Each structure stands twice: as structure tokens, then as C-alpha cells.
Amino acid sequence: MRLTCPLCGVRDIREFTYLGSAKLLERPAGDAGAAVFHDYVHLRDNPAGANRELWYHGMGCCAWLHVVRDTRDHTVLDVRLAQEDPA
Amino acid sequence: MTYNVWQVIREGLRGQTGWTPVWRNPTPKPAYDVIVIGGGGHGLATAYYLAKNHGITNVAVLERGYLGGGNVGRNTTIVRANYHIDGNTEFYSHALKLWEGLEQDLNYNAMMSQRGVINLAHSDGQMDFYARRGNIIRMQGDDAELLDRAAVRRAYPYLNHQDPRFPIYGGLLQRRGGTARHDAVAWGFARGADQRGVDLIQNCEVTGFRIEQGVVKGVETSRGYIAAGKVGMAVAGRTSQVGAMAGLRLPIESHVLQAFVSEGLKPILPGVVTFGMGHFYISQSDKGGLVFGGDLDFYNSYAARGNLPMLEHVVEAGMALMPMLGKARMLRSWGGIMDMSMDGSPIIDRTPVEGLYLNGGWCYGGFKATPASGWCFAHLLATGTHSEHATKFLLNRFETGHVIDEEGTGAQPNRH
Numbered sequence: 001m002r003l004t005c006p007l008c009g010v011r012d013i014r015e016f017t018y019l020g021s022a023k024l025l026e027r028p029a030g031d032a033g034a035a036v037f038h039d040y041v042h043l044r045d046n047p048a049g050a051n052r053e054l055w056y057h058g059m060g061c062c063a064w065l066h067v068v069r070d071t072r073d074h075t076v077l078d079v080r081l082a083q084e085d086p087a
Numbered sequence: 088m089t090y091n092v093w094q095v096i097r098e099g100l101r102g103q104t105g106w107t108p109v110w111r112n113p114t115p116k117p118a119y120d121v122i123v124i125g126g127g128g129h130g131l132a133t134a135y136y137l138a139k140n141h142g143i144t145n146v147a148v149l150e151r152g153y154l155g156g157g158n159v160g161r162n163t164t165i166v167r168a169n170y171h172i173d174g175n176t177e178f179y180s181h182a183l184k185l186w187e188g189l190e191q192d193l194n195y196n197a198m199m200s201q202r203g204v205i206n207l208a209h210s211d212g213q214m215d216f217y218a219r220r221g222n223i224i225r226m227q228g229d230d231a232e233l234l235d236r237a238a239v240r241r242a243y244p245y246l247n248h249q250d251p252r253f254p255i256y257g258g259l260l261q262r263r264g265g266t267a268r269h270d271a272v273a274w275g276f277a278r279g280a281d282q283r284g285v286d287l288i289q290n291c292e293v294t295g296f297r298i299e300q301g302v303v304k305g306v307e308t309s310r311g312y313i314a315a316g317k318v319g320m321a322v323a324g325r326t327s328q329v330g331a332m333a334g335l336r337l338p339i340e341s342h343v344l345q346a347f348v349s350e351g352l353k354p355i356l357p358g359v360v361t362f363g364m365g366h367f368y369i370s371q372s373d374k375g376g377l378v379f380g381g382d383l384d385f386y387n388s389y390a391a392r393g394n395l396p397m398l399e400h401v402v403e404a405g406m407a408l409m410p411m412l413g414k415a416r417m418l419r420s421w422g423g424i425m426d427m428s429m430d431g432s433p434i435i436d437r438t439p440v441e442g443l444y445l446n447g448g449w450c451y452g453g454f455k456a457t458p459a460s461g462w463c464f465a466h467l468l469a470t471g472t473h474s475e476h477a478t479k480f481l482l483n484r485f486e487t488g489h490v491i492d493e494e495g496t497g498a499q500p501n502r503h
Contacts, residue, residue: 001394018385020340035486039336042429046327048389072390074388
């Protein structure tokens with residue numbers, strides 16, 4: 001598996017670290033309440049198909065990437081900088 | 088039909104021509120008291136204990152593919168009860184006791200082999216931790232034995248005992264742990280359930296739930312609608328998808344875990360060994376193949392196959408622990424889809440939909456739990472109350488903060 005980093009080009013998967021669902025970018029406001037934070041921290045859509053997720057290019061440019069990847073066959077559908085495309 | 092040694096001898100002389108199919112292949116009835124979704128180890132065990140412990144035999148197990156074709160056929164067959172957190176300890180203790188009597192109970196050879204499971208320690212701190220964990224396991228009523236360096240070396244001479252970077256200080260041994268033949272476990276439960284009247288329905292995919300005013304009435308399947316009084320999901324790996332059909336969002340991610348097996352070798356490993364300085368574990372099958380595995384691939388996946396960097400990582404850990412591994416040829420590798428929960432522990436509980444019950448989130452500990460999972464899920468389905476062995480695997484524990492985080496890694500499913 002390889003990811004095409006917008007800054008570095010096509011790179012081996014070993015240069016990246018996986019964090020999890022890109023929903024982690026959408027942190028609720030501090031006073032949103034326990035139910036909202038429970039959803040944010042614990043609940044996941046976990047799709048069999050296109051999954052929005054966060055990868056960190058630690059052995060490259062150290063950018064956080066927002067990747068859309070098909071979880072059924074690992075096809076990478078889209079890679080953007082998380083900074084520029086938080087949603 | 089009860090199996091016995093005389094049949095084996097007779098069939099050996101008759102060219103194995105007298106065996107009959109082990110279970111029926113029924114067409115689904117329009118309605119059942121209980122439907123169990125998922126014909127894997129846990130679903131079949133649930134049906135078996137529903138019939139055996141609770142006398143509920145108007146039960147169907149619905150399986151999308153074939154019986155035992157999922158994770159029960161894709162694991163490394165290890166059985167152990169060496170947990171150290173309340174909730175887990177009593178549950179896996181019960182599981183190990185069930186394993187010990189399983190073959191007699193099922194009248195089926197599951198090749199249960201109590202060859203021992205040893206966790207290696209590589210530092211003073213790890214030895215202290217294992218001493219504590221061993222005490223917890225013994226207080227639970229199971230066995231644990233702290234071995235020193237010399238004792239480990241006597242039992243496992245082929246490990247790297249001269250490694251200056253990861254010296255082996257000792258290990259925590261559980262002699263009652265070991266391995267079992269995974270397929271036979273599924274087949275044994277299937278046969279036992281079938282004999283008690285449970286309908287095992289294969290090639291029957293659940294495509295939706297019929298829910299009226301918050302109460303489940305039945306399931307839509309690829310073979311038509313089937314009504315049910317209660318429905319239990321035992322579909323680990325696909326829990327999120329099946330749950331979504333009932334409107335559930337769950338604290339689960341699906342990840343791929345790889346495993347590997349070498350060519351057959353002469354006996355070199357008497358039991359199961361886990362490496363304490365990396366995620367690596369290894370045992371030797373009765374055929375002689377070395378069966379080993381390591382970490383998840385770390386990213387969400389339903390592909391049931393992994394990538395090469397994790398293979399490299401696992402093999403590096405294996406070479407550090409057991410350099411002779413480099414001389415063996417690797418035959419096969421495969422991946423299983425793990426229901427990784429947010430605290431690394433399973434869920435056996437009701438759901439917000441009345442009559443719909445959830446068994447999932449087994450992470451990579453599902454196989455050893457199989458009999459107890461079925462036992463406790465059947466108890467919940469039959470009585471509506473939690474079995475005394477599984478009172479803490481609650482769906483809402485993440486909300487209330489009563490998580491069972493054995494590894495202490497927090498809400499990071501790929502780190503458990």
C-alpha cells in the first residue's frame with residue numbers, strides 16, 4: 001500500500017502512522033455535553049467502503065493527511081492535507 | 088449418532104464409507120423463538136447452549152456463507168485465561184473450564200491440547216508485572232507460574248537466550264492454556280446444536296431487521312422474511328454493518344490481523360510462546376507448522392488480507408526471539424477481520440432495540456472465548472439477565488466510564 005502525499009509524492013505506507021477516523025478533526029465544543037463527547041470519542045461509522053481517515057507522514061513532511069480509502073480492498077481514493085481539508 | 092472408537096475402527100476397515108452428514112441442511116421456517124445471526128464459533132456455541140442449558144430449541148442460526156467460514160477458521164487457535172482485570176478474569180476463567188470439558192460435552196474431537204502458554208519477560212519491571220498478574224490469575228482460581236531464566240531455557244531451548252538487547256529474564260506460564268483445532272470447535276458446536284433441533288441455515292444473508300415501535304419482530308434475509316421472538320447478533324468482524332441495519336452506531340472499528348504458518352518441522356516448541364518485547368507469538372501445530380502472528384496492520388480494513396510491512400515487522404520480531412525461524416520456509420499467510428472495540432474488551436449485552444441482543448467486539452481474543460461467549464450470550468437471550476460470568480461486558484460502559492481496558496491504551500481500537 002502506498003499513499004500519495006500532496007507535498008512529497010508517492011510514498012511507502014511505512015512512512016506513515018495511522019490515527020483513525022477523520023471525524024476526530026470535528027472536535028465538539030468543550031461545553032457540548034457528555035453524550036456528544038461519547039459519540040466523538042467512542043462511536044464510529046466503520047464503513048465497509050470509503051472511509052475518511054487521518055494519517056501522519058512522520059518519516060516525510062510531518063503533515064497530517066486526510067485520506068479517503070476503500071476498506072474492502074485498500075484502494076486509496078483521495079489524499080489531501082488535513083489542514084486544508086478538515087472535513 | 089454418538090461417536091466412539093469402535094466406529095472409527097470399523098470405518099477405517101470399510102474405507103470411511105459409512106459416515107453420514109453431521110448436520111441437516113433445513114429450509115428456514117417462517118418463525119423461530121430465537122434467531123442467532125452468524126454461524127461462526129460464537130453463534131453456533133450460543134445456539135448449542137440455548138438448547139442444552141435453557142431447553143430452547145426452536146432456534147435458527149443464519150449464516151451468510153458456510154458454517155465456520157469466518158474468523159473461527161482464521162485464527163491462531165490459542166486458548167488461555169491469563170487476564171488481570173475484573174470483568175475479563177472471571178469470564179475467561181469460565182471459558183477455560185468449559186474448554187477442559189468441551190470434547191466430552193460435545194462428543195467431538197476438538198484436539199484440545201493443554202500444552203501451556205508462556206509470556207516471556209525481558210526486564211525486571213516486566214517480571215514484577217507478571218508476578219502481579221500471576222497472583223491475580225491465581226486468586227481467580229486459575230493457574231499461573233512464574234518461571235526464572237533457567238526454567239524457561241530448559242523448556243524452550245530454541246529461543247534466543249543470548250540476545251543482549253532483549254534478554255529473557257523469565258516468563259509467566261499457564262499450564263492449562265494451549266491450543267485447540269479451530270474448525271473442529273465450530274463443527275462440534277454445530278453438530279451439538281443440530282442434534283438438539285436447532286436449524287443451521289447456510290447461504291442465508293440477513294439484509295435487514297423488521298422493527299416495530301422499538302421492538303424487533305424478525306429479520307429480512309436473502310431467503311425471505313423470518314419472524315423471531317428474539318434476535319442475537321454474533322457477527323464479529325461485521326458487527327458495525329449488521330448493527331447499522333438496526334440503526335445502531337457502535338464503539339467498534341474493523342481491523343485486519345495477519346497470521347502466518349511455516350512448513351512442517353519436527354517438534355521444537357512444546358507450547359505457546361509470546362515475545363514480551365514486541366507483539367509476536369508462536370506455537371507449533373500438531374502437523375508441525377509454526378503458527379505465528381503479531382500486531383494488527385493498524386488501519387481499518389475489511390479486506391481479510393494485510394500488507395507486507397506488517398509481515399516484515401512480525402518476522403523481525405520472530406527472528407529476534409527465535410533466530411532459527413529464518414531457516415524455515417513460510418507456507419501461508421492470511422488475515423482476519425477483527426471487531427476492535429474502544430477498550431479492547433467484548434460486548435455481550437442488550438441493545439436499545441428491544442429483543443435485539445449484541446455479541447461482538449472480540450478484538451483478537453475471540454477464539455479462546457468461544458464456549459463462554461456462547462454460554463453467556465445464550466443465558467442473556469434465554470433469561471434477559473446477564474450470566475454471572477459476564478456482567479461487565481456492557482454496551483454503555485463507554486458512556487458511563489466503566490471500560491475494561493486490559494492494555495491501558497484508551498479509546499484507540501488499533502492499540503489494544
